[in-house]
Amino acid sequence: MPPFGFLFNFLFVPLNPTVLHSLKYFDTASSGVPNFPEFVVVGLVDDVQIVHYDSNTQRMVPKQDWMEKVTADDAGYWDGETHASLVNQHGLKVSFDSLKKRFNQTGGVHIVQKMYGCEWDDETGVTYGFYQIGYDGEDFIAFDLRTKTWIAPTPQALSTKHKWDRDACQNERLKNYLTWECIDWLKKYVDYGRSTLLRTELPSVSLLQKTPSSPVTCHASGFYPNKIMLFWMSDGEEVHEDVDHGEILHNHDGTFQKSVDLHVSSVKPEDWGNYSCVFQLSGVMEDIVTKLDPKVIKTNWVKPSDLIIPIVAAVAVIAVLLTAGIGFTVYKKKQGEELKSIYPCHFLAFTF
Structure with missing residues (x-):
């Protein structure tokens, strides 16, 4: 896209x-x-x-x-x-x-x-x-x-x-x-x-954080089409620094999801209320605005002192080159830019 x-x-x-x-x-x-x-x-x-x-x-x-x-x-x-x-x-x-x-x-x-x-x-x-x-x-x-x-x-x-x-x-x-x-x-x-193809579906938007020192992730899932904008704002202006944008990903039901991270380590606690995550869907007039509020942030973090039994997690990450459900691998260009949409010319069978 x-x-x-x-x-x-x-x-x-x-x-x-x-x-x-x-x-x-x-x-x-x-x-x-x-x-x-x-x-x-x-x-x-x-x-x-x-x-x-x-x-x-x-x-x-x-x-x-x-x-x-x-x-x-x-x-x-x-x-x-x-x-x-x-x-x-x-x-x-x-x-x-x-x-x-x-x-x-x-x-x-x-x-x-x-x-x-x-x-x-x-x-x-x-x-x-x-x-x-x-x-x-x-x-x-x-x-x-x-x-x-x-x-x-x-x-x-x-x-x-x-x-x-x-x-x-x-x-x-x-x-x-x-x-x-x-x-x-x-x-x-x-x-x-x-x-x-011409329908519109609004997502559920959540704020997520792994630990108190981790970035706060604004996660929107369940939207359609994928012509959307998701970004952080402060005092009415879009925030560009300390923000990481994720890619738009497919959901199994045909909708999409996307995340955008805000590094809050540089944000003073008294300024949190000035920040909001904004979701905009093409064709829909009203935005979904989620305030940066510690009370609504979801996390599974537990204080070390509260742990009864130490838990050691071993995570094995398998890089799947091709998945049977989708059947294709999208590669990024060397310059890091996203690929344009493409369609095959079936009658062309070039030989190298």
């Missing part, structure tokens, strides 16, 4: 209805990952999963009831999507040998992820599309819509860049897809899922 700016001077700010829509596809091929499909496709509209494919079932299936409406307009839609996924599955699988040689690798776990997509602002009509490929969590190659050429941020991708740059016909075809066909499908999907 593109980052949103934060500029507020008062507590109640009218927001425009959500107008930016996105269509994303993540094609992920893995090598050396046990007990997991070698190839997974996940498609999303406005960050809501709409389709799923994996190499075990070898069938593209809908993940939302309203996606069944596509069949009424295009009887061959699911067969076509399945065939395209099979082609991409084969293309990414055979690419591993080439990529391992370029990076001087042998065994181990390796991931190729193709990310494609488009965005459409239904108020201004502005559109955007792009196509990126990553290898082992790093940028490998990306398509430049303006020049219809390829950008290679790593030396190992130069031979691929030169090969794909020479295919002017394919590059023109890709540009047309990202700027026209992808947008047409996005508009259809938004219309099919209007009752789901």
